[in-house]
Amino acid sequence: MKLNGESVAKGVLSLVAFSALASLLLIAVFIFKEGFPFMLKVGVNDFLFSSTWNPQAGQYGIYPMIVASLYVTFGAMLIGAPLGIAGAIFMNEFLPRSVMRIIKPTIELLAGIPSVVFGFLGVMVLAPFIRAHLGGPGLSVLAASIILGVMVLPTVISISTDAIGAVPNSYREGALALGATRWQSVYMVTIKAARSGIIASVILAMGRALGETMAVIMVAGNTVKIPHAVTDPVRTLTANIALEMSNATGMAREALFATGVVLFVVIMILNAIAMSAIKGAGGRK
DSSP states (O other): OOHHHHHHHHEEEEEEEEHHHHHHHHHHHHHHHHHHHHHHHHHHHHHOOOOOOOOOGGEEHHHHHHHHHHHHHHHHHHHHHHHHHHHHHHHHEEEEEEEEHHHHHHHHHHSSSSSHHHHIIIIIIIHHHHHHHSSOSSSSSSHHHHHHHHHHHHHHHHHHHHHOOOOHHHHHHHHHHTTTOHHHHHIIIIIHHHHHHHHHHHHHHHHHHHHHHHHHHHHSBBOOOOOOOOOOOOOHHHHHHHHHHGGGHHHHHHHHHHHHHHHHHHHHHHHHHHHHHHHHHHHTT
């Protein structure tokens, strides 16, 4: 009976895993089926590196939106990654456990706040502040980067906290016994031992920032142009899909699916880099 129960459980888990992989494969096939022929039709170079997006005139260049997406994503990581990792280190190494058990779930609750709420705060508070002190329209690369940087904090803090917390106490005790200070123990031992988990948290947060739509639509300005300053308004790839899809027909619709192909490939590249970095970090332990 026990064996049969184990067999059923194994079968159910295998079915769930297969269903997840099959769903991902079907999504990928559908996106590529709809979008890739369009890229071949208009030319990959013209689609990826042309600076003009005007579907009514038959111009489908997404280069400004690729640049905008990269700027906003890496801007968010410049804000969210250091703060998140520093917060995880502080919570694990310097906060009393009783306090950490309260703060960690509170931070994780931030992940449940709808993105439209962050976008609303950006429009009402952050954008006017940027406009008054730095110039420009306020809705900009900087506004989107700050909002996304805050939004990815729960991801970075939660995963990094778990990774740092998994480091055996014997590592810390050994470093202190050899004469290292508390900070030296954290920097030279704890962080290095947890680096694979920390790298994973940053890459996952990067994917979260790259794929965000609603908050970016609200605070980025939605202007199709290559930004030359952090106060310039921009439109990201995800925002373009969301804004254009309701009215898109014919080749314009195909262009949006092709944009989805580009996003899919970028995410896959990020995942590949993450896996490589994690394996490399694990191999150097």
